[in-house]
Amino acid sequence: xxxRTPRWLVAGALAAVxxxxxxxxxxxxxxxxxxxxxxxxxxxxxxxxLIGSSxxxxxxxxxxxxxxxxxxxxxxxxxxxxxxxxxxxxxGFAANKPADVFYLSADAVAGYAxxxxxxxxxxxxxxxxxxxxxxxKSFTYxxxxxxxxxxxxTLALEINDDMWKAAGLTDAxxxxxxxQLEAVAKKLTTSKHVGLGIGGEYARVGAFMTQAxxxxxxxxxxxxxxxxxxNVTGLTYAQKLAKxxxxxxxxxxGAGWGGEAFGKGLAAMTIEGNWITGxxxxxxxxxxxxxxxxxxxxxGKGTLQFTNCWGIAADSPNQTAALKLVEKLTSAGDQLAxxxxxxxxxxxxxxxxxxxxxxxxxxxxxxxxAYAHNVPTAKGAADVVTDFxxxxxxxxTADIKAILDAEQKNLEALVK
Amino acid sequence: xxxxxxxxxxxxxxxxxxxxxxxxxAPMIVLLGVFLVIPVLMALWVSFSDWGGRGSPFSSTVNFxxxxxxxxxxxxxxxxxxxxxxxxxxxxxYVIFVVPLQTVVALFLAVMVNRQILRGRGFFRxxxxxxxxTSSVAITVLWLFLFSSTGAVNKLLTYVGIAGPNWFNDPRGxxxxxxxSGPGYLTGPTVLGVSLWDWxxxxxxxxxxxxxxxxxxxxxxxxxxxxxxxxxxGGDVQEAAMMDxxxxxxxxxxxTLPQLRPTLFTVLTLGLIGCWQVFDQIYAGTQGSPGKxxxxxxxxxxxxxxxxxxxxxxxxxxxxxxxxxxxxTLLQRWVLAERKVSRRRMRMYNIPPSSGTGPGQxxxxxxxxxxxxxxxxxxxx
Numbered sequence: 001x002x003x004r005t006p007r008w009l010v011a012g013a014l015a016a017v018x019x020x021x022x023x024x025x026x027x028x029x030x031x032x033x034x035x036x037x038x039x040x041x042x043x044x045x046x047x048x049x050l051i052g053s054s055x056x057x058x059x060x061x062x063x064x065x066x067x068x069x070x071x072x073x074x075x076x077x078x079x080x081x082x083x084x085x086x087x088x089x090x091x092g093f094a095a096n097k098p099a100d101v102f103y104l105s106a107d108a109v110a111g112y113a114x115x116x117x118x119x120x121x122x123x124x125x126x127x128x129x130x131x132x133x134x135x136x137k138s139f140t141y142x143x144x145x146x147x148x149x150x151x152x153x154t155l156a157l158e159i160n161d162d163m164w165k166a167a168g169l170t171d172a173x174x175x176x177x178x179x180q181l182e183a184v185a186k187k188l189t190t191s192k193h194v195g196l197g198i199g200g201e202y203a204r205v206g207a208f209m210t211q212a213x214x215x216x217x218x219x220x221x222x223x224x225x226x227x228x229x230x231n232v233t234g235l236t237y238a239q240k241l242a243k244x245x246x247x248x249x250x251x252x253x254g255a256g257w258g259g260e261a262f263g264k265g266l267a268a269m270t271i272e273g274n275w276i277t278g279x280x281x282x283x284x285x286x287x288x289x290x291x292x293x294x295x296x297x298x299x300g301k302g303t304l305q306f307t308n309c310w311g312i313a314a315d316s317p318n319q320t321a322a323l324k325l326v327e328k329l330t331s332a333g334d335q336l337a338x339x340x341x342x343x344x345x346x347x348x349x350x351x352x353x354x355x356x357x358x359x360x361x362x363x364x365x366x367x368x369x370a371y372a373h374n375v376p377t378a379k380g381a382a383d384v385v386t387d388f389x390x391x392x393x394x395x396x397t398a399d400i401k402a403i404l405d406a407e408q409k410n411l412e413a414l415v416k
Numbered sequence: 417x418x419x420x421x422x423x424x425x426x427x428x429x430x431x432x433x434x435x436x437x438x439x440x441x442a443p444m445i446v447l448l449g450v451f452l453v454i455p456v457l458m459a460l461w462v463s464f465s466d467w468g469g470r471g472s473p474f475s476s477t478v479n480f481x482x483x484x485x486x487x488x489x490x491x492x493x494x495x496x497x498x499x500x501x502x503x504x505x506x507x508x509x510y511v512i513f514v515v516p517l518q519t520v521v522a523l524f525l526a527v528m529v530n531r532q533i534l535r536g537r538g539f540f541r542x543x544x545x546x547x548x549x550t551s552s553v554a555i556t557v558l559w560l561f562l563f564s565s566t567g568a569v570n571k572l573l574t575y576v577g578i579a580g581p582n583w584f585n586d587p588r589g590x591x592x593x594x595x596x597s598g599p600g601y602l603t604g605p606t607v608l609g610v611s612l613w614d615w616x617x618x619x620x621x622x623x624x625x626x627x628x629x630x631x632x633x634x635x636x637x638x639x640x641x642x643x644x645x646x647x648x649x650g651g652d653v654q655e656a657a658m659m660d661x662x663x664x665x666x667x668x669x670x671x672t673l674p675q676l677r678p679t680l681f682t683v684l685t686l687g688l689i690g691c692w693q694v695f696d697q698i699y700a701g702t703q704g705s706p707g708k709x710x711x712x713x714x715x716x717x718x719x720x721x722x723x724x725x726x727x728x729x730x731x732x733x734x735x736x737x738x739x740x741x742x743x744x745t746l747l748q749r750w751v752l753a754e755r756k757v758s759r760r761r762m763r764m765y766n767i768p769p770s771s772g773t774g775p776g777q778x779x780x781x782x783x784x785x786x787x788x789x790x791x792x793x794x795x796x797x
Binding site for chain 1 (some may be wrong): 434451468469472489494498499564565566582587596668704705706707708721722723724726783
């Protein structure tokens with residue numbers, strides 16, 4: 001008796017505490033603010049903008065753009081740079097208190113769209129038709145255009161000018177076909193440096209797959225195309241270069257990424273995106289290099305593009321204002337300002353001319369937009385890409401057909 | 417217990433004692449409930465649900481889906497199963513190397529710094545304990561520098577004529593000894609989507625880096641536990657063993673070590689749990705690469721939930737990990753349990769029949785320690 005009563009009591013107390021905690025968790029789930037005719041919420045609440053910033057330059061640029069918008073629109077907005085964007089976003093969604101506007105990587109869209117966290121506002125954008133169509137495909141899930149592309153990057157070929165001259169090559173020798181690339185890579189390979197040094201991952205090697213006419217998935221990420229003959233051709237070409245010793249992965253050269261191997265002079269050529277310009281300027285300012293479009297493969301030109309979007313939360317109490325903010329942030333003026341501050345390419349076609357004249361050396365990156373392909377964005381595709389990366393780590397000895405068959409199976413499971 | 421139950425209700429001055437007892441413990445019970453019990457129960461529910469990470473897991477749109485999350489991980493045949501198998505394989509090798517090695521190193525260090533004749537014992541104790549009090553992220557970053565392809569470790573190795581590996585970028589299993597493909601009877605069959613060839617491959621070179629890191633950081637902590645235990649041992653037993661003629665080595669194995677059994681159990685249990693839950697080093701370091709050979713269940717759980725929005729799977733991994741840890745702890749408890757001295761062992765302590773006493777009438781088993789000490793003495797003759 002002495003013990004039984006308190007035990008019963010404590011069980012009751014625990015249950016009560018539990019119930020309290022759960023109701024506390026459960027409060028505010030069905031709170032919906034006043035809607036408008038477009039189905040968007042609107043209120044007087046201030047907006048929060050969560051960004052995954054590459055550094056102070058980016059944070060400052062976004063802050064000033066958002067502050068400009070606040071002063072003209074009269075809606076307050078604060079910008080926060082996340083330490084770990086994916087984690088902070090997830091916490092916000094789970095707590096029903098997400099940021100109103102946020103950066104979102106292409107491979108994360110499907111996951112958040114599937115659980116209903118995202119507002120599919122794409123079709124309501126005034127500048128919708130101005131975005132590059134392939135970028136729009138990256139952010140289309142289940143037929144709905146979810147979020148506005150923020151900016152994008154493509155892969156191109158960077159060449160070390162001094163090594164190029166030392167090997168007796170001229171401007172006319174810049175490779176435009178696979179055979180030419182192989183030839184110059186051989187000429188550029190010496191005991192001190194390798195011809196072509198790239199990051200050992202799908203996001204670089206995959207460019208060869210697109211040049212052969214393949215890719216892991218189609219541009220909509222609705223169909224797995226991993227084990228196509230084109231992909232085998234593309235990877236076999238890369239494997240041949242590796243076996244000949246003229247292509248090496250950055251990590252095997254003792255570098256963290258292609259840009260580092262290139263900057264340190266361990267590789268005469270590399271394949272990177274337009275972010276390399278910032279890295280070179282900061283770490284290797286004296287290196288002379290030039291940027292060229294990637295050579296064409298058997299199926300013509302091909303490259304990969306990478307992009308982020310401006311997500312708007314489905315639980316945001318002020319979606320109308322958020323939409324207006326996104327329209328402003330994706331306008332030509334703001335995108336060109338961002339580009340000047342931290343380097344990405346504008347996601348709208350109308351800004352292309354201005355961007356090219358402002359960045360003549362980087363034109364090959366933007367020209368590549370015409371034939372660039374998307375990386376897989378289906379829900380869970382990031383895991384398959386990681387798996388693929390782990391399998392091509394030893395490119396020389398890899399069983400290409402077996403790898404692609406395995407990834408085909410994994411990707412098919414995602415789009416079933 | 418049963419006697420208190422039968423007692424009549426206490427009266428007078430002791431009345432209300434239980435109530436105030438509960439009152440005093442209430443804050444802690446509430447805290448534990450809110451921050452431990454309820455979250456664990458919520459996670460358990462999530463592991464059986466299709467919650468996608470938005471809003472409350474208890475809202476009406478979330479459905480109970482039974483064991484689906486678990487079956488995807490254990491027999492789904494897809495990438496999820498393969499990743500889980502890979503993570504288990506990696507972590508199992510990590511445990512196999514770290515737990516025994518860190519225990520041995522910790523015990524060795526403890527015995528060394530516990531010796532009376534050692535000068536500057538305080539300095540050594542602090543030095544050995546230092547890695548334990550440093551943040552694991554800081555040590556991981558330090559490790560990444562030390563073990564980079566051109567780092568200090570490889571530099572040292574070149575002095576002895578060894579070309580060091582590219583540590584944290586090298587996915588080769590150390591027990592494969594450089595072989596790139598195995599025999600068909602190993603590469604064919606798979607367990608949890610991972611081929612037997614990969615299972616027996618041992619930790620990757622990158623994982624060896626983490627193993628060294630774990631031994632370096634945790635040995636100090638466990639050394640402290642062993643020192644505390646060693647200082648509690650009475651000198652009389654040692655003296656008795658000495659009188660019986662046991663040398664230092666024998667005294668350690670047959671007298672000191674058996675007395676350390678409870679501490680050994682603590683150290684092994686804590687080591688086992690810590691090793692199966694390894695997360696922060698992986699998170700701060702390689703995040704599963706190279707070739708997924710540093711993927712661990714704890715990191716996989718985080719990745720499944722926060723990156724892939726597969727919250728049910730993430731929670732299921734956490735509970736499978738929990739089951740594994742409990743199973744291993746029970747197993748180890750059974751292995752280390754105190755047992756009666758076996759008949760074979762007993763025979764050693766019997767006085768031979770020639771001296772006049774009958775068999776089976778040897779020393780009485782009054783204290784395992786003294787008995788062990790006597791056994792030592794007999795061996796010595």
